[in-house]
Amino acid sequence: MARRWTALAATxxxxxxxxxxxxxxxxxxxxxxxxEPYRIGVVVSLTGTYAGLGVxxxxxxxxxxxxxxxxxxxxxxxxxxxxxxDATDPAKAQAATTRLIEQVKVVAIIGATGTGQTMGMRxxxxxAGIPQVSMAGGNAVTAQFDxxxxxTPWPNRIVVPFTLSYLKKQGVTKVALLSDxxxxxxxxxxxxxxxxxxxxxxxxxxxxxxPGDTDMSAQLTKIKAAKxxxxxxxxxxxxxxxxxxxxxxxDAGGSMRLIGTPGNGRKEFVEGAGDSAxxxxxxxxxxxxxESYGTDxxxxxxxxxxxxxxxxxxxxxxxxxxxxAYDAITIVIDALKRADAEPDxxxxxxxxxxxxxxxxxxTKGLVGVGGxxxxxxxxxxxxxxxxxxxxxxxxGAWKLAE
Amino acid sequence: VxxxxxxxxxxxxxxxxxxxxxxxxxxxxxxxxxGVINFAQGEFYMLGGMVAVWCMRALGLxxxxxxxxxVAVTVxxxxxxxxxxxxxxxxxxxxxxxxxxxxxxxVLQSLARHLFGPDEMAxxxxxxxxxxxFLGAAIERQTLWVWGLxxxxxxxxxxxxSKTKLGLAxxxxxxxxxxxxxxxxxxxxxxxxxxxxxxxxxxxAGVAVAPLTQTAYDVxxxxxxxxxxxxxxxxxxxxxxxxxxxxxxGLVESMSVAFISSTYKxxxxxxxxxxxxxxxxxxxxxxxxxxxx
Numbered sequence: 001m002a003r004r005w006t007a008l009a010a011t012x013x014x015x016x017x018x019x020x021x022x023x024x025x026x027x028x029x030x031x032x033x034x035x036e037p038y039r040i041g042v043v044v045s046l047t048g049t050y051a052g053l054g055v056x057x058x059x060x061x062x063x064x065x066x067x068x069x070x071x072x073x074x075x076x077x078x079x080x081x082x083x084x085x086d087a088t089d090p091a092k093a094q095a096a097t098t099r100l101i102e103q104v105k106v107v108a109i110i111g112a113t114g115t116g117q118t119m120g121m122r123x124x125x126x127x128a129g130i131p132q133v134s135m136a137g138g139n140a141v142t143a144q145f146d147x148x149x150x151x152t153p154w155p156n157r158i159v160v161p162f163t164l165s166y167l168k169k170q171g172v173t174k175v176a177l178l179s180d181x182x183x184x185x186x187x188x189x190x191x192x193x194x195x196x197x198x199x200x201x202x203x204x205x206x207x208x209x210x211p212g213d214t215d216m217s218a219q220l221t222k223i224k225a226a227k228x229x230x231x232x233x234x235x236x237x238x239x240x241x242x243x244x245x246x247x248x249x250x251d252a253g254g255s256m257r258l259i260g261t262p263g264n265g266r267k268e269f270v271e272g273a274g275d276s277a278x279x280x281x282x283x284x285x286x287x288x289x290x291e292s293y294g295t296d297x298x299x300x301x302x303x304x305x306x307x308x309x310x311x312x313x314x315x316x317x318x319x320x321x322x323x324x325a326y327d328a329i330t331i332v333i334d335a336l337k338r339a340d341a342e343p344d345x346x347x348x349x350x351x352x353x354x355x356x357x358x359x360x361x362x363t364k365g366l367v368g369v370g371g372x373x374x375x376x377x378x379x380x381x382x383x384x385x386x387x388x389x390x391x392x393x394x395x396g397a398w399k400l401a402e
Numbered sequence: 403v404x405x406x407x408x409x410x411x412x413x414x415x416x417x418x419x420x421x422x423x424x425x426x427x428x429x430x431x432x433x434x435x436x437g438v439i440n441f442a443q444g445e446f447y448m449l450g451g452m453v454a455v456w457c458m459r460a461l462g463l464x465x466x467x468x469x470x471x472x473v474a475v476t477v478x479x480x481x482x483x484x485x486x487x488x489x490x491x492x493x494x495x496x497x498x499x500x501x502x503x504x505x506x507x508x509v510l511q512s513l514a515r516h517l518f519g520p521d522e523m524a525x526x527x528x529x530x531x532x533x534x535x536f537l538g539a540a541i542e543r544q545t546l547w548v549w550g551l552x553x554x555x556x557x558x559x560x561x562x563x564s565k566t567k568l569g570l571a572x573x574x575x576x577x578x579x580x581x582x583x584x585x586x587x588x589x590x591x592x593x594x595x596x597x598x599x600x601x602x603x604x605x606x607a608g609v610a611v612a613p614l615t616q617t618a619y620d621v622x623x624x625x626x627x628x629x630x631x632x633x634x635x636x637x638x639x640x641x642x643x644x645x646x647x648x649x650x651x652g653l654v655e656s657m658s659v660a661f662i663s664s665t666y667k668x669x670x671x672x673x674x675x676x677x678x679x680x681x682x683x684x685x686x687x688x689x690x691x692x693x694x695x
Contacts, residue, residue, distance in 0.1 A: 047515065047620065048620065049620075051521075051619075051620070052521045052522060054520075207664045208664050208665045212624045214418070214611070214615040215614070217413075218410075218656040218659035218664070221660070222659065222664075225404070225407055241616055242614070248532075248533070249533045249541075252532060252535070252540055268521050268522050268524075272522060272524040274526075
């Protein structure tokens with residue numbers, strides 16, 4: 001009996017050790033000379049509701065870091081990236097941030113995948129004084145301004161006016177909201193409610209669902225009774241496809257259009273929703289159809305090159321989330337190139353970090369896949385409505401909407 | 403709220419309720435024969451959907467074969483879980499076994515993520531086609547399948563319990579392991595069969611729901627919680643109690659969206675659960691007599 005307990009205890013210890021070593025670095029490849037590597041922390045959701053977003057983000061970052069290291073790193077400094085999984089949980093994102101700062105001593109943190117997780121990291125970011133580049137689209141990320149926090153997706157304050165002007169052009173004035181009660185939907189709902197009056201659109205129903213819910217037909221029944229022309233859903237996870245299906249069930253006549261957000265720009269959404277995705281309209285960046293950049297532009301070259309390399313490595317085309325991660329790591333690498341190569345005197349929380357915040361803030365005209373980034377002391381997002389286009393699902397594929 | 407809308411709310415509630423019921427059936431079966439709440443029940447639900455999708459994508463099986471294959475694989479997993487994780491600790495108190503099932507659910511979920519990836523996956527509907535209109539409301543075809551399978555499961559369990567020798571042995575084991583063994587019942591085998599049966603029910607629910615909601619490696623925890631709540635509301639008694647518990651929970655959820663607020667849907671369901679436990683600690687259909695201490 002005693003021996004069996006020992007075996008059990010040993011197994012537990014090994015499991016715990018394996019879990020701890022989950023935080024492993026990807027050492028620089030062709031660094032060559034023994035120059036001190038730059039350590040970059042990445043907090044993404046590899047499990048939980050946003051796992052489908054976090055995994056392509058990790059893939060894109062691995063791809064770009066590998067490329068930078070193969071090209072000799074930054075002035076001979078290899079890049080080491082440390083991935084942490086926040087399990088789509090703000091508390092775990094915060095714990096991961098502490099670990100990256102205290103133990104790994106990173107110079108910058110990329111993350112998180114979700115808005116709630118990104119906001120949960122802020123206290124530690126501020127304490128350590130290192131910059132954070134978030135891949136979450138929530139408005140709060142850069143609207144609640146922090147000199148250390150930057151953002152690569154289009155925040156809702158850009159997405160919402162863009163969508164509203166599209167709706168108005170389409171003659172849609174009565175809209176129902178169906179938003180998830182997590183960070184993304186809550187954020188989007190608030191921006192919509194603040195902006196509709198000016199745009200001449202009325203919200204006739206305002207329903208929510210919880211992340212992970214598997215049926216929204218009750219909410220849609222209630223929405224249908226309010227007779228909106230369109231249902232505007234805020235759902236970045238797998239709930240989006242469920243809503244599309246439920247809507248098709250409730251509204252067989254098709255009297256209500258379904259409108260979405262950049263969060264729906266995933267192949268899984270179109271596959272999951274099947275024919276109920278037909279006619280679904282959503283705004284997103286141009287990466288889904290690179291021709292929309294204009295084939296003679298630099299953005300087209302950047303995007304098609306990224307798409308080709310990503311597809312070759314992962315045998316799957318990158319989605320918009322991989323694009324946000326590409327932009328984040330590209331911005332950090334670009335800033336590292338312009339930063340003082342010497343570590344600072346340790347005044348920033350004693351992490352020995354290079355001074356990276358300033359170089360990130362002076363990012364100018366950097367062509368990424370989500371748009372062209374120009375940060376300033378007051379704008380840490382750097383994108384405009386020009387970086388968005390409207391997509392419409394036709395025969396199971398994205399097309400540019402009129 | 404008009405009549406057709408009320409009917410639509412009821413349909414939504416009964417649809418979710420039937421899913422909860424199938425999962426709750428698994429909980430009450432295992433509880434009856436072992437006194438253990440099997441927190442890996444939700445993972446059987448997840449495995450059903452994921453294995454079916456995998457059979458179609460990786461093996462190219464048609465849906466009609468993928469569904470039974472998924473149920474069969476999950477049944478095997480259920481039997482293995484009992485044999486490898488629970489039987490070696492059979493003499494421990496129920497609490498130890500319950501914690502083992504929590505561990506099993508984590509292992510199964512992690513394995514599924516590594517084997518099948520983190521993305522959600524879709525399964526085609528069992529019968530394609532538009533929703534069926536019904537008195538001004540609409541019912542998805544897949545919902546009819548969910549209801550049919552729930553009814554079939556209930557009928558099958560009733561036949562098993564009341565008409566077969568195995569059912570008799572299962573009922574005897576539920577009353578007393580020791581007494582059953584004295585009468586020549588191989589209780590270890592009965593417990594294993596119970597787990598396999600619970601796994602089959604969970605997998606069946608998972609496969610039937612995947613066309614409606616898609617499936618992913620992490621759907622088990624949430625449905626497990628709902629199924630557990632349904633089993634408690636029903637009273638952890640026989641199959642009928644589990645089904646009643648599931649349907650009541652589903653209806654309460656959809657009616658709270660209709661009349662109160664969609665934001666507090668889950669909270670309201672939880673309040674109902676607490677209310678049932680306060681007023682009838684044995685559940686809606688459970689015996690109301692309490693154990694004397």
